[in-house]
Amino acid sequence: MSHAANVNFYKASSGLKNWLITLDHKRIGILYLYTTLLSFVIGGIFALLVRLELFTPGPTIMSQQNYNRAFTLHGAIMVFWFIIPAVPGILGNFFLPIMIGAKDVAFPKLNLLSYYLLILGMAVNLYGLMAGNGADTGWTFYTPYSIRTGANVVSMVLGVFLMGFSSILTGLNFIATTHTLRCPGMTWFRMPLFVWAIYATAVLQVFATPVIGITLLLLAAERFLGIGFFDPKLGGDPVLFQHFFWFYSHPAVYIMILPGMGIISEVLTTFSQKTIFGYKAVAASSLGLAFVSFLVWGHHMFTSGQSLVANFLFSLFTMATAVPSAVKMFNWVATLYKGSISLKTPMLFALGFLFTFAIGGLTGIFLGALSIDMHFQATYFVVAHFHYVMMGGTVVAFFAGLYYWFPKMTGKMYNEMLGRVNFVLFFIGFNITFMAQFVLGVNGMPRRYYDYLPKYTGWNQVSTVGSWIIALSVIVMLFNFIWSALHGEKAPMNPWNSKGLEWTTQSPPVLENFEHTPTVTAGPYEYGTPVHA
Amino acid sequence: MSSTHAKLDHAHHFNSADHEFAAGKIGMWLFLVTEIMLFSGLFVGYGIFHYIYPEMFREAHHELNKVLGSINTIVLLSSSLTMALAINAIQRDKPELAKKMLAFTFLCACTFLCIKFFEYSHKFHEGLLPGKFYSNTELKAPNAALFFSFYFVMTGIHGIHVLIGMACIAWIYIRVNRGDFDSHHYNAVEFVGLYWHIVDLVWIFLFPLLYLVV
Numbered sequence: 232m233s234h235a236a237n238v239n240f241y242k243a244s245s246g247l248k249n250w251l252i253t254l255d256h257k258r259i260g261i262l263y264l265y266t267t268l269l270s271f272v273i274g275g276i277f278a279l280l281v282r283l284e285l286f287t288p289g290p291t292i293m294s295q296q297n298y299n300r301a302f303t304l305h306g307a308i309m310v311f312w313f314i315i316p317a318v319p320g321i322l323g324n325f326f327l328p329i330m331i332g333a334k335d336v337a338f339p340k341l342n343l344l345s346y347y348l349l350i351l352g353m354a355v356n357l358y359g360l361m362a363g364n365g366a367d368t369g370w371t372f373y374t375p376y377s378i379r380t381g382a383n384v385v386s387m388v389l390g391v392f393l394m395g396f397s398s399i400l401t402g403l404n405f406i407a408t409t410h411t412l413r414c415p416g417m418t419w420f421r422m423p424l425f426v427w428a429i430y431a432t433a434v435l436q437v438f439a440t441p442v443i444g445i446t447l448l449l450l451a452a453e454r455f456l457g458i459g460f461f462d463p464k465l466g467g468d469p470v471l472f473q474h475f476f477w478f479y480s481h482p483a484v485y486i487m488i489l490p491g492m493g494i495i496s497e498v499l500t501t502f503s504q505k506t507i508f509g510y511k512a513v514a515a516s517s518l519g520l521a522f523v524s525f526l527v528w529g530h531h532m533f534t535s536g537q538s539l540v541a542n543f544l545f546s547l548f549t550m551a552t553a554v555p556s557a558v559k560m561f562n563w564v565a566t567l568y569k570g571s572i573s574l575k576t577p578m579l580f581a582l583g584f585l586f587t588f589a590i591g592g593l594t595g596i597f598l599g600a601l602s603i604d605m606h607f608q609a610t611y612f613v614v615a616h617f618h619y620v621m622m623g624g625t626v627v628a629f630f631a632g633l634y635y636w637f638p639k640m641t642g643k644m645y646n647e648m649l650g651r652v653n654f655v656l657f658f659i660g661f662n663i664t665f666m667a668q669f670v671l672g673v674n675g676m677p678r679r680y681y682d683y684l685p686k687y688t689g690w691n692q693v694s695t696v697g698s699w700i701i702a703l704s705v706i707v708m709l710f711n712f713i714w715s716a717l718h719g720e721k722a723p724m725n726p727w728n729s730k731g732l733e734w735t736t737q738s739p740p741v742l743e744n745f746e747h748t749p750t751v752t753a754g755p756y757e758y759g760t761p762v763h764a
Numbered sequence: 765m766s767s768t769h770a771k772l773d774h775a776h777h778f779n780s781a782d783h784e785f786a787a788g789k790i791g792m793w794l795f796l797v798t799e800i801m802l803f804s805g806l807f808v809g810y811g812i813f814h815y816i817y818p819e820m821f822r823e824a825h826h827e828l829n830k831v832l833g834s835i836n837t838i839v840l841l842s843s844s845l846t847m848a849l850a851i852n853a854i855q856r857d858k859p860e861l862a863k864k865m866l867a868f869t870f871l872c873a874c875t876f877l878c879i880k881f882f883e884y885s886h887k888f889h890e891g892l893l894p895g896k897f898y899s900n901t902e903l904k905a906p907n908a909a910l911f912f913s914f915y916f917v918m919t920g921i922h923g924i925h926v927l928i929g930m931a932c933i934a935w936i937y938i939r940v941n942r943g944d945f946d947s948h949h950y951n952a953v954e955f956v957g958l959y960w961h962i963v964d965l966v967w968i969f970l971f972p973l974l975y976l977v978v
Binding site: 333334335337338339341399402403404406407408410411412437438439440441442444445446448449452453456457458459460462465466467468471475743 | 775776777778783786787788790791794795797798799801802803804805806809812813816817820894895896897906907909910913916917921
């Protein structure tokens with residue numbers, strides 16, 4: 232073992248087999264990287280197809296049936312194949328143990344199992360697509376349509392069930408890791424905020440995901456056995472499905488955004504060389520968001536015939552989620568104040584996040600308000616809001632994190648010029664695409680429709696052109712990553728002069744992360760004191 | 765990597781066997797939380813439909829066999845006791861006693877499933893089947909099929925848990941037989957025990973809700 236301690240984890244062993252059955256959290260993180268980035272590209276292609284179809288009213292490139300399948304696949308792939316596993320799977324796996332000074336996650340075998348459950352879930356989904364009739368229900372699988380449609384819903388929901396199991400085991404692993412494997416001196420309040428965010432996410436994964444598991448099993452049973460829970464003909468209630476679905480899927484939105492918020496805390500402090508403003512408030516707000524997210528699922532059903540009292544309470548709790556979100560926003564902005572800011576690519580994405588996430592969050596308050604939601608429910612306003620939070624929030628933060636940790640993960644520097652081009656293209660393309668959809672939504676264009684009135688044509692075309700700019704920016708990013716990983720400059724140990732523990736080991740890290748188990752003596756953002764105090 | 769550490773009694777990323785045990789325990793308890801959440805969806809559904817159709821639930825539940833249900837409750841409770849005794853035996857370095865206790869636990873699980881099989885076949889015979897397969901004509905209350913949907917889905921998912929538990933108990937029995945455990949190293953026994961108790965606990969809720977409901 233002693234000879235391997237100084238060798239980086241890529242060189243510790245070689246061969247495809249050693250990668251496919253690896254128990255090293257860093258290699259599993261790299262496996263997730265390939266898998267989820269590929270999923271992002273596939274989901275993105277479906278998004279481009281949907282946008283292209285909407286370029287003109289009436290049929291443009293596909294039939295109604297294929298349009299329904301395309302938006303279903305776009306949603307399901309982006310949510311279940313990409314955005315839920317991506318940040319915990321890649322960056323959580325790779326960096327959570329390093330950031331708390333551990334050699335690995337608590338249960339390495341379980342970690343590998345999580346990865347293969349994700350792959351198995353994808354395979355079951357793909358089988359359903361290949362075997363014929365792809366699902367056309369939208370990613371929400373609402374009953375009663377999902378019971379009646381001739382499309383292959385079962386392979387879709389069973390695949391998602393398996394991926395949910397994967398997500399649960401990842402969360403369980405991270406909680407146990409954070410509790411038991413912190414290195415000497417790594418107290419709870421010396422943990423980086425990314426670790427806090429991943430921890431809060433893990434709590435949600437463990438508590439909420441089993442509910443979608445049982446819901447999707449019941450939906451499969453409904454199709455196989457006609458059990459009638461969601462079927463009014465047999466005395467059941469289709470809205471019950473919506474309650475069950477959103478009881479998971481609203482917390483799931485925070486499973487998606489919380490890790491992104493953690494990345495932003497790391498990037499903003501590093502590139503302003505300043506301690507985080509209000510460390511404990513930011514850490515606590517992650518747990519606060521996780522908690523409140525369990526109380527708001529009903530705001531997806533304001534128009535489904537809920538009682539007025541329920542609507543009022545869900546609206547109230549929804550407003551409450553703005554509080555921990557705003558705590559984060561204000562603390563991030565205050566962190567920048569009087570910092571020595573350097574506008575490297577990760578920082579550009581992080582600053583972009585502050586804008587796009589603010590828009591996403593504020594339009595969420597519109598939708599949480601009962602009187603406004605009655606008008607905006609099921610219009611493009613909802614689509615635009617959702618994408619401002621998920622893409623403008625999570626995906627932007629994810630890109631920031633990929634650029635930020637690229638030197639540590641690959642041992643190479645990315646190309647700064649291409650990175651900046653990537654950011655500018657993305658930021659412009661993103662805002663064009665989805666700002667246009669806010670306008671469409673306010674003007675009353677319904678979501679998920681194949682056809683639309685001629686008066687909506689202009690803004691739809693703006694939105695579609697925007698989607699091409701996003702696609703171009705992603706191509707630039709992928710080219711940058713691949714080219715830099717092969718030909719980039721060699722990365723030093725700590726290219727950003729960051730205080731994080733992950734920057735005190737080699738780039739890329741050695742097999743057991745550190746040559747000697749580190750001892751932590753200071754908080755994670757104490758700029759102004761030397762690294763090895 | 766594991767081969768180079770074969771001499772150690774704990775995985776390379778832990779400080780000691782106790783450290784590994786503590787992490788495993790957190791993991792196991794979290795897994796039990798997910799089990800509770802999984803069943804909670806069913807319990808909530810049950811509560812809602814019981815509230816909507818109280819008469820139907822009252823009439824339909826008389827079709828379940830209270831005697832067999834009670835026997836099964838006693839069987840599972842006994843098996844939980846012997847599972848706890850098996851862990852206790854390992855903690856006191858008595859593998860032979862642990863093996864007997866595990867064997868008894870396994871037999872109880874078999875008994876439980878046998879009784880469940882006879883109950884199910886009786887329901888099949890009467891046409892008391894879930895949802896659209898329901899063909900009984902004697903029950904008066906409308907939507908009685910829904911009660912049997914709950915009955916089969918809830919006891920069915922519980923039954924799958926019993927099967928998984930039996931596989932785990934058999935695996936533990938083989939490992940005890942092989943001499944894998946002693947009073948300091950019995951993580952797997954403890955974790956299977958915890959799992960078995962949750963299977964028992966879920967039944968403790970299912971039994972009154974389905975068989976004794978008023």
